[in-house]
Amino acid sequence: MAAQKGLSIGDVAARTGLSVSAIRFYEGRGLVHPERSSGGQRVFLRSDIRRLSFIMIAQQIGLTIEEISDLFASLPERRTPTKADWSRISGAFRRMLDERIALMERTRDRLDGCIGCGCLSLKKCQLYNPEDRARGLGTGPRFVLDNVSQVRAD
Amino acid sequence: MAAQKGLSIGDVAARTGLSVSAIRFYEGRGLVHPERSSGGQRVFLRSDIRRLSFIMIAQQIGLTIEEISDLFASLPERRTPTKADWSRISGAFRRMLDERIALMERTRDRLDGCIGCGCLSLKKCQLYNPEDRARGLGTGPRFVLDNVSQVRAD
DNA sequence: GCTTGACCTAAACTTAAGTTGAGGAATTAC
DNA sequence: GTAATTCCTCAACTTAAGTTTAGGTCAAGC
Numbered sequence: 001m002a003a004q005k006g007l008s009i010g011d012v013a014a015r016t017g018l019s020v021s022a023i024r025f026y027e028g029r030g031l032v033h034p035e036r037s038s039g040g041q042r043v044f045l046r047s048d049i050r051r052l053s054f055i056m057i058a059q060q061i062g063l064t065i066e067e068i069s070d071l072f073a074s075l076p077e078r079r080t081p082t083k084a085d086w087s088r089i090s091g092a093f094r095r096m097l098d099e100r101i102a103l104m105e106r107t108r109d110r111l112d113g114c115i116g117c118g119c120l121s122l123k124k125c126q127l128y129n130p131e132d133r134a135r136g137l138g139t140g141p142r143f144v145l146d147n148v149s150q151v152r153a154d
Numbered sequence: 155m156a157a158q159k160g161l162s163i164g165d166v167a168a169r170t171g172l173s174v175s176a177i178r179f180y181e182g183r184g185l186v187h188p189e190r191s192s193g194g195q196r197v198f199l200r201s202d203i204r205r206l207s208f209i210m211i212a213q214q215i216g217l218t219i220e221e222i223s224d225l226f227a228s229l230p231e232r233r234t235p236t237k238a239d240w241s242r243i244s245g246a247f248r249r250m251l252d253e254r255i256a257l258m259e260r261t262r263d264r265l266d267g268c269i270g271c272g273c274l275s276l277k278k279c280q281l282y283n284p285e286d287r288a289r290g291l292g293t294g295p296r297f298v299l300d301n302v303s304q305v306r307a308d
Numbered sequence: 309g310c311t312t313g314a315c316c317t318a319a320a321c322t323t324a325a326g327t328t329g330a331g332g333a334a335t336t337a338c
Numbered sequence: 339g340t341a342a343t344t345c346c347t348c349a350a351c352t353t354a355a356g357t358t359t360a361g362g363t364c365a366a367g368c
Binding site for chain 1: 214216244257
Binding site: 163164174178193195 | 343344345346347
Protein backbone atom coordinates (compact mmCIF):
# COMPACT_ATOMS: atom_id res chain seq x y z
CA MET A 1 0.00 0.00 0.00
CA ALA A 2 1.32 3.38 -0.89
CA ALA A 3 2.63 5.27 2.08
CA GLN A 4 -0.02 7.91 2.31
CA LYS A 5 0.86 10.72 4.62
CA GLY A 6 -1.31 11.00 7.68
CA LEU A 7 -3.96 13.58 8.26
CA SER A 8 -3.97 16.16 11.00
CA ILE A 9 -6.98 16.51 13.24
CA GLY A 10 -7.87 19.69 11.41
CA ASP A 11 -7.88 17.88 8.08
CA VAL A 12 -10.11 15.18 9.47
CA ALA A 13 -12.46 17.74 10.96
CA ALA A 14 -12.72 19.52 7.63
CA ARG A 15 -13.42 16.31 5.75
CA THR A 16 -16.00 14.90 8.14
CA GLY A 17 -17.65 18.07 9.31
CA LEU A 18 -17.01 17.11 12.90
CA SER A 19 -15.48 19.57 15.30
CA VAL A 20 -11.94 19.09 16.43
CA SER A 21 -13.10 18.76 20.00
CA ALA A 22 -15.57 16.05 19.08
CA ILE A 23 -12.85 14.05 17.37
CA ARG A 24 -10.63 14.32 20.42
CA PHE A 25 -13.57 13.27 22.51
CA TYR A 26 -14.14 10.20 20.35
CA GLU A 27 -10.53 9.27 20.71
CA GLY A 28 -10.96 9.47 24.46
CA ARG A 29 -13.88 7.08 24.16
CA GLY A 30 -11.84 4.69 22.09
CA LEU A 31 -13.64 5.14 18.80
CA VAL A 32 -10.56 6.21 16.89
CA HIS A 33 -6.92 5.53 17.56
CA PRO A 34 -4.74 8.06 15.78
CA GLU A 35 -1.00 7.77 16.09
CA ARG A 36 1.17 10.66 17.17
CA SER A 37 3.81 12.67 15.41
CA SER A 38 7.22 13.19 16.97
CA GLY A 39 5.89 16.44 18.37
CA GLY A 40 2.88 14.72 19.93
CA GLN A 41 0.24 15.76 17.42
CA ARG A 42 -2.43 13.35 16.25
CA VAL A 43 -1.93 11.64 12.92
CA PHE A 44 -4.96 9.97 11.36
CA LEU A 45 -5.29 7.41 8.63
CA ARG A 46 -7.56 8.10 5.74
CA SER A 47 -9.73 5.21 6.87
CA ASP A 48 -10.43 7.09 10.07
CA ILE A 49 -12.62 9.39 8.03
CA ARG A 50 -14.85 6.46 7.29
CA ARG A 51 -14.85 5.43 10.89
CA LEU A 52 -15.91 8.90 11.96
CA SER A 53 -18.54 9.11 9.25
CA PHE A 54 -19.98 5.89 10.49
CA ILE A 55 -20.17 7.33 13.98
CA MET A 56 -22.16 10.28 12.67
CA ILE A 57 -24.59 8.07 10.82
CA ALA A 58 -25.07 5.74 13.73
CA GLN A 59 -25.67 8.64 16.07
CA GLN A 60 -28.25 10.06 13.77
CA ILE A 61 -30.15 6.85 14.11
CA GLY A 62 -29.89 7.01 17.83
CA LEU A 63 -27.03 4.75 18.81
CA THR A 64 -25.00 5.85 21.77
CA ILE A 65 -21.22 6.07 21.79
CA GLU A 66 -21.27 2.94 23.84
CA GLU A 67 -23.23 1.02 21.25
CA ILE A 68 -21.07 2.28 18.44
CA SER A 69 -18.07 1.25 20.41
CA ASP A 70 -19.50 -2.27 20.64
CA LEU A 71 -20.00 -2.33 16.91
CA PHE A 72 -16.44 -1.20 16.37
CA ALA A 73 -15.07 -3.82 18.69
CA SER A 74 -14.31 -6.09 15.80
CA LEU A 75 -12.45 -3.53 13.74
CA PRO A 76 -8.67 -3.46 13.83
CA GLU A 77 -7.49 -0.50 15.82
CA ARG A 78 -4.42 0.60 14.06
CA ARG A 79 -4.81 -0.84 10.65
CA THR A 80 -7.08 0.23 7.86
CA PRO A 81 -10.08 -2.11 8.05
CA THR A 82 -10.78 -4.41 5.15
CA LYS A 83 -13.93 -4.51 3.14
CA ALA A 84 -14.97 -7.58 5.09
CA ASP A 85 -14.49 -5.73 8.36
CA TRP A 86 -16.84 -3.02 7.22
CA SER A 87 -19.35 -5.42 5.80
CA ARG A 88 -19.63 -7.15 9.12
CA ILE A 89 -20.34 -4.05 11.10
CA SER A 90 -22.64 -2.67 8.45
CA GLY A 91 -24.66 -5.85 8.73
CA ALA A 92 -24.86 -5.56 12.50
CA PHE A 93 -25.83 -1.95 12.17
CA ARG A 94 -28.52 -2.82 9.75
CA ARG A 95 -30.02 -5.29 12.19
CA MET A 96 -30.17 -2.57 14.82
CA LEU A 97 -31.78 -0.24 12.37
CA ASP A 98 -34.37 -2.84 11.48
CA GLU A 99 -35.27 -3.37 15.08
CA ARG A 100 -35.70 0.30 15.71
CA ILE A 101 -37.79 0.76 12.63
CA ALA A 102 -39.95 -2.17 13.63
CA LEU A 103 -40.51 -0.74 17.08
CA MET A 104 -41.54 2.60 15.66
CA GLU A 105 -43.86 0.96 13.19
CA ARG A 106 -45.51 -1.02 15.92
CA THR A 107 -46.03 2.16 17.86
CA ARG A 108 -47.45 3.86 14.80
CA ASP A 109 -49.85 1.04 14.09
CA ARG A 110 -51.08 1.06 17.62
CA LEU A 111 -51.45 4.77 17.51
CA ASP A 112 -53.65 4.42 14.46
CA GLY A 113 -55.99 2.27 16.44
CA CYS A 114 -56.15 5.01 19.01
CA ILE A 115 -56.46 8.21 17.09
CA GLY A 116 -60.19 8.11 17.05
CA CYS A 117 -60.75 6.89 20.54
CA GLY A 118 -58.13 8.90 22.35
CA CYS A 119 -58.11 6.20 24.92
CA LEU A 120 -54.57 5.63 26.07
CA SER A 121 -56.14 3.98 29.01
CA LEU A 122 -53.34 1.67 30.02
CA LYS A 123 -55.51 -1.36 30.25
CA LYS A 124 -57.30 -1.24 26.97
CA CYS A 125 -54.88 0.60 24.80
CA GLN A 126 -52.22 -1.41 23.07
CA LEU A 127 -50.17 1.68 22.51
CA TYR A 128 -49.01 1.50 26.01
CA ASN A 129 -47.18 -1.75 25.66
CA PRO A 130 -44.67 -2.52 28.33
CA GLU A 131 -42.91 -5.13 26.26
CA ASP A 132 -41.51 -2.45 24.04
CA ARG A 133 -40.54 -0.18 26.84
CA ALA A 134 -38.87 -3.22 28.17
CA ARG A 135 -35.93 -3.20 30.38
CA GLY A 136 -35.13 0.16 29.04
CA LEU A 137 -33.55 2.53 31.38
CA GLY A 138 -33.53 4.15 34.66
CA THR A 139 -34.07 2.67 38.00
CA GLY A 140 -37.22 2.74 39.91
CA PRO A 141 -40.39 0.78 39.92
CA ARG A 142 -41.20 -0.15 36.40
CA PHE A 143 -44.82 -0.20 35.34
CA VAL A 144 -47.17 -1.63 37.79
CA LEU A 145 -49.94 -1.60 35.31
CA ASP A 146 -52.55 -1.70 36.12
CA ASN A 147 -56.07 -2.50 37.42
CA VAL A 148 -57.78 0.35 35.73
CA SER A 149 -61.21 -1.01 36.33
CA GLN A 150 -63.09 1.62 34.50
CA VAL A 151 -64.49 0.94 31.08
CA ARG A 152 -64.62 4.51 30.09
CA ALA A 153 -61.57 6.54 29.32
CA ASP A 154 -60.93 9.38 31.65
CA MET B 155 -61.89 5.23 48.17
CA ALA B 156 -63.95 8.10 47.01
CA ALA B 157 -64.52 7.30 43.39
CA GLN B 158 -63.70 10.52 41.65
CA LYS B 159 -61.56 12.32 44.14
CA GLY B 160 -58.09 13.37 43.09
CA LEU B 161 -55.04 11.17 43.09
CA SER B 162 -51.90 11.70 45.12
CA ILE B 163 -48.55 11.76 43.40
CA GLY B 164 -47.85 8.33 44.83
CA ASP B 165 -51.04 6.94 43.31
CA VAL B 166 -50.13 8.37 39.96
CA ALA B 167 -46.63 6.99 40.19
CA ALA B 168 -48.00 3.54 40.96
CA ARG B 169 -50.46 3.65 38.08
CA THR B 170 -48.06 4.94 35.45
CA GLY B 171 -44.84 3.31 36.55
CA LEU B 172 -43.13 6.67 36.64
CA SER B 173 -41.12 7.71 39.65
CA VAL B 174 -42.47 10.37 41.95
CA SER B 175 -39.49 12.55 41.19
CA ALA B 176 -40.06 12.26 37.46
CA ILE B 177 -43.67 13.34 37.86
CA ARG B 178 -42.60 16.36 39.87
CA PHE B 179 -40.04 17.10 37.22
CA TYR B 180 -42.69 16.96 34.50
CA GLU B 181 -44.81 19.36 36.44
CA GLY B 182 -41.86 21.72 36.58
CA ARG B 183 -41.61 21.45 32.82
CA GLY B 184 -45.27 22.24 32.41
CA LEU B 185 -46.40 18.83 31.19
CA VAL B 186 -48.91 18.30 33.97
CA HIS B 187 -50.73 20.76 36.14
CA PRO B 188 -51.94 19.13 39.30
CA GLU B 189 -53.90 21.18 41.78
CA ARG B 190 -52.96 21.38 45.43
CA SER B 191 -54.65 20.20 48.56
CA SER B 192 -55.17 22.55 51.46
CA GLY B 193 -51.94 21.22 52.89
CA GLY B 194 -50.04 21.91 49.69
CA GLN B 195 -49.87 18.37 48.34
CA ARG B 196 -50.39 17.64 44.67
CA VAL B 197 -53.78 16.42 43.57
CA PHE B 198 -54.02 14.86 40.13
CA LEU B 199 -56.97 14.17 37.88
CA ARG B 200 -57.45 10.70 36.53
CA SER B 201 -56.85 12.09 33.06
CA ASP B 202 -53.35 13.01 34.13
CA ILE B 203 -52.53 9.32 34.00
CA ARG B 204 -53.22 9.40 30.31
CA ARG B 205 -51.16 12.51 29.88
CA LEU B 206 -48.23 10.88 31.61
CA SER B 207 -48.63 7.66 29.65
CA PHE B 208 -48.47 9.68 26.49
CA ILE B 209 -45.25 11.26 27.67
CA MET B 210 -43.74 7.82 28.18
CA ILE B 211 -44.75 6.64 24.75
CA ALA B 212 -43.52 9.76 23.05
CA GLN B 213 -40.21 9.56 24.84
CA GLN B 214 -39.81 5.98 23.83
CA ILE B 215 -39.84 6.94 20.21
CA GLY B 216 -37.45 9.78 20.79
CA LEU B 217 -39.36 13.00 21.41
CA THR B 218 -37.85 15.40 23.87
CA ILE B 219 -39.75 17.00 26.72
CA GLU B 220 -39.72 20.15 24.68
CA GLU B 221 -41.40 18.49 21.74
CA ILE B 222 -43.95 16.78 23.90
CA SER B 223 -44.65 20.08 25.50
CA ASP B 224 -45.34 21.54 22.07
CA LEU B 225 -47.73 18.72 21.33
CA PHE B 226 -49.50 19.32 24.60
CA ALA B 227 -49.81 23.02 23.97
CA SER B 228 -53.32 22.59 22.66
CA LEU B 229 -54.60 20.55 25.57
CA PRO B 230 -56.54 22.27 28.32
CA GLU B 231 -54.41 22.59 31.39
CA ARG B 232 -56.79 22.13 34.18
CA ARG B 233 -59.65 20.31 32.61
CA THR B 234 -59.89 16.75 31.45
CA PRO B 235 -59.22 16.81 27.70
CA THR B 236 -61.92 15.77 25.31
CA LYS B 237 -61.70 13.06 22.74
CA ALA B 238 -61.13 15.71 20.09
CA ASP B 239 -58.26 17.15 22.08
CA TRP B 240 -56.56 13.78 22.14
CA SER B 241 -57.28 13.07 18.52
CA ARG B 242 -55.54 16.24 17.51
CA ILE B 243 -52.37 15.55 19.35
CA SER B 244 -52.35 11.92 18.34
CA GLY B 245 -52.45 13.06 14.75
CA ALA B 246 -49.53 15.41 15.24
CA PHE B 247 -47.66 12.70 17.03
CA ARG B 248 -48.26 10.34 14.18
CA ARG B 249 -46.79 12.79 11.72
CA MET B 250 -43.63 13.02 13.79
CA LEU B 251 -43.46 9.28 13.98
CA ASP B 252 -43.81 9.03 10.23
CA GLU B 253 -40.95 11.43 9.71
CA ARG B 254 -38.65 9.54 11.96
CA ILE B 255 -39.54 6.24 10.40
CA ALA B 256 -38.91 7.68 6.97
CA LEU B 257 -35.51 8.96 8.03
CA MET B 258 -34.52 5.58 9.35
CA GLU B 259 -35.75 3.85 6.25
CA ARG B 260 -33.77 6.16 4.02
CA THR B 261 -30.71 5.41 6.06
CA ARG B 262 -31.38 1.71 5.86
CA ASP B 263 -31.81 1.80 2.12
CA ARG B 264 -28.60 3.72 1.69
CA LEU B 265 -26.86 1.33 3.98
CA ASP B 266 -27.95 -1.54 1.78
CA GLY B 267 -26.19 0.08 -1.13
CA CYS B 268 -23.07 0.24 0.97
CA ILE B 269 -22.83 -3.03 2.77
CA GLY B 270 -20.84 -4.65 0.04
CA CYS B 271 -18.60 -1.78 -0.81
CA GLY B 272 -17.83 -0.48 2.63
CA CYS B 273 -17.27 2.91 1.10
CA LEU B 274 -18.76 5.49 3.44
CA SER B 275 -16.57 7.98 1.70
CA LEU B 276 -18.47 11.18 2.30
CA LYS B 277 -18.15 12.38 -1.22
CA LYS B 278 -19.45 9.31 -2.98
CA CYS B 279 -21.59 7.62 -0.40
CA GLN B 280 -25.19 8.60 -0.12
CA LEU B 281 -25.40 7.21 3.34
CA TYR B 282 -23.74 10.24 4.63
CA ASN B 283 -26.38 12.78 3.86
CA PRO B 284 -26.04 16.04 5.72
CA GLU B 285 -29.57 17.11 4.93
CA ASP B 286 -30.94 14.43 7.16
CA ARG B 287 -28.60 15.30 9.93
CA ALA B 288 -29.62 18.89 9.87
CA ARG B 289 -33.26 18.31 10.52
CA GLY B 290 -34.62 15.43 12.44
CA LEU B 291 -33.11 15.38 15.81
CA GLY B 292 -31.57 18.63 16.84
CA THR B 293 -28.69 18.22 19.22
CA GLY B 294 -27.80 14.68 19.97
CA PRO B 295 -30.46 12.19 19.02
CA ARG B 296 -32.25 11.11 22.08
CA PHE B 297 -33.69 7.79 21.05
CA VAL B 298 -33.68 6.20 24.38
CA LEU B 299 -35.07 2.89 23.36
CA ASP B 300 -32.65 0.26 24.24
CA ASN B 301 -33.06 -3.47 24.22
CA VAL B 302 -31.52 -3.45 20.79
CA SER B 303 -27.98 -3.22 21.90
CA GLN B 304 -27.27 -6.88 22.07
CA VAL B 305 -26.94 -7.10 18.34
CA ARG B 306 -23.27 -7.32 17.77
CA ALA B 307 -20.82 -7.81 15.03
CA ASP B 308 -18.78 -10.81 15.85
C1' DG C 309 14.37 32.90 12.80
C1' DC C 310 10.56 34.89 14.21
C1' DT C 311 5.53 35.03 14.00
C1' DT C 312 1.22 33.25 13.32
C1' DG C 313 -1.88 29.62 13.21
C1' DA C 314 -2.84 24.88 14.24
C1' DC C 315 -2.32 21.79 17.92
C1' DC C 316 -1.71 19.95 22.82
C1' DT C 317 -3.82 18.79 27.75
C1' DA C 318 -6.76 19.46 31.57
C1' DA C 319 -10.52 21.19 33.65
C1' DA C 320 -14.70 23.50 33.79
C1' DC C 321 -19.05 24.36 31.64
C1' DT C 322 -23.53 22.96 28.94
C1' DT C 323 -28.18 20.64 28.16
C1' DA C 324 -31.45 16.96 28.88
C1' DA C 325 -33.77 14.32 31.83
C1' DG C 326 -33.94 13.01 35.83
C1' DT C 327 -32.26 11.14 40.85
C1' DT C 328 -30.75 11.79 45.55
C1' DG C 329 -30.57 13.99 49.86
C1' DA C 330 -31.54 17.30 53.59
C1' DG C 331 -34.75 19.29 56.47
C1' DG C 332 -39.56 19.83 57.30
C1' DA C 333 -44.77 19.50 57.03
C1' DA C 334 -49.10 16.82 56.08
C1' DT C 335 -51.67 12.43 56.27
C1' DT C 336 -52.75 7.98 57.73
C1' DA C 337 -52.64 4.14 60.84
C1' DC C 338 -53.08 2.39 65.40
C1' DG D 339 -52.18 11.42 70.46
C1' DT D 340 -48.30 9.61 68.84
C1' DA D 341 -45.74 7.00 65.21
C1' DA D 342 -45.06 5.93 60.63
C1' DT D 343 -45.78 7.20 56.03
C1' DT D 344 -46.05 10.16 52.43
C1' DC D 345 -45.36 14.40 50.73
C1' DC D 346 -43.19 19.18 50.32
C1' DT D 347 -39.17 22.36 48.48
C1' DC D 348 -34.69 23.29 47.18
C1' DA D 349 -30.22 22.17 45.93
C1' DA D 350 -26.77 19.26 44.52
C1' DC D 351 -25.51 15.26 41.94
C1' DT D 352 -25.65 12.09 37.58
C1' DT D 353 -24.81 10.62 32.59
C1' DA D 354 -24.21 11.56 27.68
C1' DA D 355 -22.05 13.94 24.44
C1' DG D 356 -19.72 17.35 23.68
C1' DT D 357 -17.90 22.68 23.93
C1' DT D 358 -15.15 26.28 25.94
C1' DT D 359 -11.34 28.18 28.11
C1' DA D 360 -6.67 28.61 29.91
C1' DG D 361 -2.05 28.03 29.42
C1' DG D 362 1.23 26.21 26.62
C1' DT D 363 3.74 23.68 22.29
C1' DC D 364 4.57 22.58 17.35
C1' DA D 365 5.01 23.68 12.54
C1' DA D 366 4.60 26.52 8.43
C1' DG D 367 5.14 31.03 6.01
C1' DC D 368 7.86 35.00 5.02
